[in-house]
Amino acid sequence: MKQPLVVLKDVWKIYQMGEVKVPALRGVSVEIHKGDFVAIIGQSGSGKSTMMNMVGCLDMPTKGSVHLKSHNISELSESDLSTMRGKAVGFIFQQYNLIPNMTAFENVMLPLEFLEIDDAEAEKKTIEVLKLVGLENYMHHLPSQLSGGQQQRVSIARSLVTDPEIILADEPTGALDSVTGKEVIETLQRLWREEGKTIIMVTHDLNLAKYAHRHVELKDGKVIDIRENKNMKKGDTK
Amino acid sequence: MKFHKSFRHALNMVLHAKIRSWLTILGIVIGVAAVVAIVSLGEGLKQDMSSQLNMLGGDILTLRAGASRAMMFGPGREFGGSTSASTEEVVLDNKDVQALKSVSDIKAFDTQISGRADIYYVAEKGSATVTGVDPATWAQITTSEVAQGRMLGPADSNVIVVGGRIADGFFKTQLGVNQMLTINERVFRIVGILDDSSSNVYMPINMAYEVLDDKEKGVYDTIVIKVKNEDEVELAMNNTEKRLMLSRHVTEKTKDFSLSSNQQSNEARSEMMSSMTTFLTAIAAVALLVGAVGIANTMFTSVLEKTKEIGIMKAIGARNSDILLIFLMNAALIGFIGGLLGAIFGTILSGLLPSLMGSTADGMLSRLASGSAVSIQSIVVALAVSVFIGMAAGAIPAYQASKLKPVDALRYE
Ligand SMILES: Nc1ncnc2c1ncn2[C@@H]1O[C@H](COP(=O)(O)OP(=O)(O)OP(=O)(O)O)[C@@H](O)[C@H]1O
Ligand SMILES: [Mg+2]
Numbered sequence: 001m002k003q004p005l006v007v008l009k010d011v012w013k014i015y016q017m018g019e020v021k022v023p024a025l026r027g028v029s030v031e032i033h034k035g036d037f038v039a040i041i042g043q044s045g046s047g048k049s050t051m052m053n054m055v056g057c058l059d060m061p062t063k064g065s066v067h068l069k070s071h072n073i074s075e076l077s078e079s080d081l082s083t084m085r086g087k088a089v090g091f092i093f094q095q096y097n098l099i100p101n102m103t104a105f106e107n108v109m110l111p112l113e114f115l116e117i118d119d120a121e122a123e124k125k126t127i128e129v130l131k132l133v134g135l136e137n138y139m140h141h142l143p144s145q146l147s148g149g150q151q152q153r154v155s156i157a158r159s160l161v162t163d164p165e166i167i168l169a170d171e172p173t174g175a176l177d178s179v180t181g182k183e184v185i186e187t188l189q190r191l192w193r194e195e196g197k198t199i200i201m202v203t204h205d206l207n208l209a210k211y212a213h214r215h216v217e218l219k220d221g222k223v224i225d226i227r228e229n230k231n232m233k234k235g236d237t238k
Numbered sequence: 239m240k241f242h243k244s245f246r247h248a249l250n251m252v253l254h255a256k257i258r259s260w261l262t263i264l265g266i267v268i269g270v271a272a273v274v275a276i277v278s279l280g281e282g283l284k285q286d287m288s289s290q291l292n293m294l295g296g297d298i299l300t301l302r303a304g305a306s307r308a309m310m311f312g313p314g315r316e317f318g319g320s321t322s323a324s325t326e327e328v329v330l331d332n333k334d335v336q337a338l339k340s341v342s343d344i345k346a347f348d349t350q351i352s353g354r355a356d357i358y359y360v361a362e363k364g365s366a367t368v369t370g371v372d373p374a375t376w377a378q379i380t381t382s383e384v385a386q387g388r389m390l391g392p393a394d395s396n397v398i399v400v401g402g403r404i405a406d407g408f409f410k411t412q413l414g415v416n417q418m419l420t421i422n423e424r425v426f427r428i429v430g431i432l433d434d435s436s437s438n439v440y441m442p443i444n445m446a447y448e449v450l451d452d453k454e455k456g457v458y459d460t461i462v463i464k465v466k467n468e469d470e471v472e473l474a475m476n477n478t479e480k481r482l483m484l485s486r487h488v489t490e491k492t493k494d495f496s497l498s499s500n501q502q503s504n505e506a507r508s509e510m511m512s513s514m515t516t517f518l519t520a521i522a523a524v525a526l527l528v529g530a531v532g533i534a535n536t537m538f539t540s541v542l543e544k545t546k547e548i549g550i551m552k553a554i555g556a557r558n559s560d561i562l563l564i565f566l567m568n569a570a571l572i573g574f575i576g577g578l579l580g581a582i583f584g585t586i587l588s589g590l591l592p593s594l595m596g597s598t599a600d601g602m603l604s605r606l607a608s609g610s611a612v613s614i615q616s617i618v619v620a621l622a623v624s625v626f627i628g629m630a631a632g633a634i635p636a637y638q639a640s641k642l643k644p645v646d647a648l649r650y651e
Contacts, residue, residue, distance in 0.1 A: 097549075
């Protein structure tokens, strides 16, 4: 069988809060394969974001191992981690996290600049992904000149611009109304179906979770359930 | 990230900076402007002085009443006279003149008095240093030269020779030869304009006694002496001193006059000037240092403020070195902009200062007035220094920024 894209093996994350130790993850083991659309669900404080941050190489496990594309992230150098963050994964945040004084275009192109891609190629790619999310007419707007849904689409475009295999979305619709939220989810689903991206999405909205084909449920830092979504099979329509 | 891209991001950061950053830049501007202005003035001064030094023969001695003191200012350039009396007033008078006449090493001497007086041209008024000179010998002894007209001659009485600035810049209209100035209710005709930028007025000493109220007739402030042989100034000085001590009934210990050579006073003056320049430069350097602290402060705040952005950049693939470079260049740019503006202001200031000082004061300051020298070199150095200061001040904040953990940075609000 093919090697999974993401492997979490008995992952612990313990935050030290002064004297007290707060375990955010307590022995999480999950495997995610190429082409999966996984929804991570669970109550607030169950450790969803913590888990997500480790898959995105933003944080390190206290114990256990996280393998991303067969690399143990705890063993990677700082600069390899940067490359991983830039190339292998694309992050979509609840609060969009765009840089305020850069236009949509500049925001989307930024990851390519860190990868030192040639300008001509980078610009071409940037326009391409902005078109993909339907923002070709808003390229030179600042984030403050865009609606929440548009800003989130800019951040989706940014996560796509380096052609990563994995898209990580931490409550991508959390700050949006239900209609706009649905649009964003549908964009993600399209990426999954049509572009073959692997998508990991955190949500506590079960209405949105149903777009994923597998649900991983966390509670108090432990995986309590992994189930397939019968209505949404992998490679369904295509 | 490529270098030019980092540079663009750093520049963008400066351009989008809050007023606070511009105030920081202002700190550097002031520091650099002060340094550039002072260094330029000092440089101009040095050039001016070395040209003066070349111009002045070493054959001039200056005699004053009173115990010896450092002769900082040349003849005719002291502030006020030296008529201050201690218990018994010590003065130079005809007895000394007679004594000098008997010294064989002396070629000629010029008895002088000088003081401040108000001068009027039509309805305008100004204050200048009036020096009364012996019209018979002054032209022969002084190192000044006329640009227009002539020097004073033995037969002159109601005429004056004026410094370059009196003719040009002192009054609204430019003055020429044969124009009239009123000094203490007496009318004088200008016969010569000196080839300098001083605001001194020279007139026959007999007239000066009339014009300068507090001077007692027959008493001189200074006697300027020209020796016969320039190579034997020391000897002439010793002989003159001995002769004067004899006539004034004083010994080496109770000596109540001072005799200095131009060489000496020039050296003393240039020494004082250079230490003054050093002192002012040190003050300006402190201003620059304060500016540097300002940059460091702004950089720390800016890193704090941009924590979230740093987190975002890291989450999308920025290396530590990318962040470091962006912030370091941001600091360098603040320094550069500050340095550039500072150099410009400093240049303007150093051009302005001499004329400001020249019209309100003379004496020593009119030496400054003769100009400043802003060199390309000093501007390049100022820029390099301020860029360096920016980077040095920004180094620690930039390093801190680069070491931020992505999760922590993203969490920051
Ligand atoms: N930096 C931190 N320092 C201390 N405790 C933390 C830190 N980050 C997370 N925690 C704790 O770890 C636990 C899990 O947090 P996490 O953010 O992963 O929850 P979550 O499932 O994403 O919740 P939500 O749905 O509200 O976003 C919480 O109890 C939280 O308080
Ligand atoms: Mg969360």
